[in-house]
Every structure is written in structure tokens, then in C-alpha cells.
Amino acid sequence: MSIPLADRVRPQTLDEIVGQKHLFAPGAGLRNIIESGQIPNLIFYGPPGTGKTTAARIIAASTKKRLHILNGTSASLSDVKDVIAELGTIAALGGVLLYLDEIQYFNKKQQQSLLQYIENGDITLIASTTENPYFYIYPAVLSRSTVFEFKSITPADAIPGIQRALRFLEAENGVTYAPEDGLLPFIAEASGGDMRKALGICELTVLSAGMAETGKTVPLTLARAEEVCKRTGAHYDRGGDAYYDLLSAFQKSMRGSDPDAAVHYLARILEAGDLPSACRRLMVCACEDVGLAYPMIIPIVKAAVDIAFQVGLPEARIPLADAVILVATSPKSNAAYNAINSAMADVEKGRGGPVPRQLQNKHFDGADAAVRGQHYLYPHDFPNHWTRQQYLPDNLKNTVYYTFGDSKTEQAAKAYWDAIKK
Numbered sequence: 001m002s003i004p005l006a007d008r009v010r011p012q013t014l015d016e017i018v019g020q021k022h023l024f025a026p027g028a029g030l031r032n033i034i035e036s037g038q039i040p041n042l043i044f045y046g047p048p049g050t051g052k053t054t055a056a057r058i059i060a061a062s063t064k065k066r067l068h069i070l071n072g073t074s075a076s077l078s079d080v081k082d083v084i085a086e087l088g089t090i091a092a093l094g095g096v097l098l099y100l101d102e103i104q105y106f107n108k109k110q111q112q113s114l115l116q117y118i119e120n121g122d123i124t125l126i127a128s129t130t131e132n133p134y135f136y137i138y139p140a141v142l143s144r145s146t147v148f149e150f151k152s153i154t155p156a157d158a159i160p161g162i163q164r165a166l167r168f169l170e171a172e173n174g175v176t177y178a179p180e181d182g183l184l185p186f187i188a189e190a191s192g193g194d195m196r197k198a199l200g201i202c203e204l205t206v207l208s209a210g211m212a213e214t215g216k217t218v219p220l221t222l223a224r225a226e227e228v229c230k231r232t233g234a235h236y237d238r239g240g241d242a243y244y245d246l247l248s249a250f251q252k253s254m255r256g257s258d259p260d261a262a263v264h265y266l267a268r269i270l271e272a273g274d275l276p277s278a279c280r281r282l283m284v285c286a287c288e289d290v291g292l293a294y295p296m297i298i299p300i301v302k303a304a305v306d307i308a309f310q311v312g313l314p315e316a317r318i319p320l321a322d323a324v325i326l327v328a329t330s331p332k333s334n335a336a337y338n339a340i341n342s343a344m345a346d347v348e349k350g351r352g353g354p355v356p357r358q359l360q361n362k363h364f365d366g367a368d369a370a371v372r373g374q375h376y377l378y379p380h381d382f383p384n385h386w387t388r389q390q391y392l393p394d395n396l397k398n399t400v401y402y403t404f405g406d407s408k409t410e411q412a413a414k415a416y417w418d419a420i421k422k
Contacts (some may be wrong), residue, residue, distance in 0.1 A: 046150025049194030072105030152193025353393030
């Protein structure tokens, strides 16, 4: 099995790392730390294909420590014990540098086994993770480490890396590659911020162009790249940061009344086959962010969701697109959302009290009751079907939870009730 291009052209110096200028540009904090030679415990956090492993390997190569490499997906507690067992031996006189990839897959016990040694400096830990370290890494390990965040690779940063890979392939294959205009930007864009994926698309494009004699020029067409990259497969590790980022962007785009962004994120969610998450966020947004500004949107969206589940993908995209665009372009009100949150806050604080007597179910008053009888006023017996009486418990009397929003529907209701309740 051939070694992937991403591994064959892996950068050997910090200057060769694609992107991450905030970390590795001359004068950047992390670069200064690395060049000092005093390597602390480090945790690299960010999406796949952004250079975390490459940076860790470059740092490891620059130390004089005994290097151990473990991967959280396959390493066991015995592997950790083997690393610890080397401490104090001739092989590890300068200490041990442990590079732990995908640390989020190490359980609590495995992480705890390292604590004593990373604290006293016997083991220098360099760990990488694609998940938020504050959720997945044991707090005691975090407190002994410094976290640096790696960002998704921008298309502009990816292009030099792709050009470098093409030069490598030219030297490897003894030919000259002539990329069509627009090819490199397409690969950079299609990679979705993942340099490893960009190099994979690049290699497949070259392979699909066919073999050529040494010294020949081989054209690389945009059509070839599109053929090998029909599904861009945006990062969608369900349960991971990218998953929640995408769902958050979907809901916030609807709330922000941007139908174009909303259908874009809907398309990405549906491309990953996650129909339930798309429907759930859509229904929540209809109730939370449109709500009383256009109350009929709630049954409309529910009907669209029902249709989506009945017809399934790919046709489900049609009713969902209708509903998403409707939510995005509808007037907005979060007045009901604010009202229930305020009421829940009072309930959680224990602010309740007995239900007023006039609202209770009819039952016998005790002998010691100061006022006997329910004395409930039936609103329909009064003009305009309303009369003033107390509904909230005594200790919450006159509390206001709901304030009419500024939408046309709510202001019409406000005008109606202002006229009646005078």
C-alpha cells in the first residue's frame, strides 16, 4: 500500500507548515517557545488536517528526549506503563517526550496515569485533539498544559501547499504537470479547510490524468478534479465540535434572517444524512425566533417536517428548504422565549406559592378559612369576555413575564388588550 501524499510531503520545518501564522510566524508566541528549546506540556486543538500532528513531530525532532508516539484510538494503559517504565534508564536520560495523537480517546484512568510524570517534568507531553479539550481532557492534565488552537486552512493558504505537492509529484514521477486555470482554487475550496484532504484530492487528480512518459507535460483539468471530488464531505463528526458548529450556524442564520446562509447550512447537514438534527433545529427556531410575530409558522413548519420524514431523503430537502426560507424571511420575535425563561427562573428559585383560591378546583373550605367559597369570576360573563382578577400567586402578584414584541401581530394584540383593560 502506497504512503499517502500528505505523509510523503509532510513539512520538516515550522516555516513549511501551511497556515497557522498566528502560531508559527516569526515572533509568534508558540514559535518562540519552540525555538527556546524549553518545551512545556502542550495540547494542540483544532479541526483535522490543520497541521497539529506535523507541528508535534517537528517539535519532537528538535528535542534530545526519548520520543514515544501513541495514538489515543489504539493505545492502552499498558502502552502508557511502558513509556513510564523507561524513565530513569539509559535510553531516557534526558527525559521522555510523549506525542499523544487523538488524546480525547484516552479515558480518565489513562490520562491520570501520566499526571505525576508530566508535573515533575520526567515526561513532556505534546497532545493533539480535534475536540474541545475543555470537554474531553481530564482537568488535571489541562491544568499542567498549555492549549494552542489550530484554525481551518483558508483557500489562500492551501494553494501554496498544493503547489508544493505538485512539485513533489513532478520530481517523483519525472513529468511536468500543467494545471488548468481554476484547478488549484477549486481543490483549495473543496478541501473544506483540511490540508490533508486537499493533498488527497490533488493526488487523485494526478492519478486520474493517467501515466505519462518521463519528461512529458501532463495537463490537469478542472473536470478531472470535479470527478474525483463529487462529494466534498464537509467535517461532520456527529457529536464533535464541527457537528455543533454547523447546527449552530444553521439556526443562527435563520434567526439572523439570512435565507442564503440558512439553506447553505441545511444543504451541508442533509449531505451528511442528518435529517433529524436539521428538523429539530428548524422547529426550535420557528418557535423561539419567529414565534408570536407569525404564530401560524409553527404548524406550517411542523407540517413541512412531517412531510420530510414521510418522503425521506433526498426529496426531504424540498419541504425543508421551503420551511427554512420561510423562517429566515419571517418577522422575528423572541418575546415568548423570554417570557418562559423568566417564569422558569422564578420557579427554579422557589418563587411560587399557593394557587389563588378563586383559581383552585372547587372543594370544601376548611373551618378556619377566612373567606369561604371560590368566588371565581367567569370571564365570558363580562363585556369583551374579560374581567380583572388575580391569577398569579400572592408573592408574584403583578409580576410581568411577557412584554409584547414590536412585530405587527403582537402590537395589534397589545392595542386590543390596552383598549379593553383600561
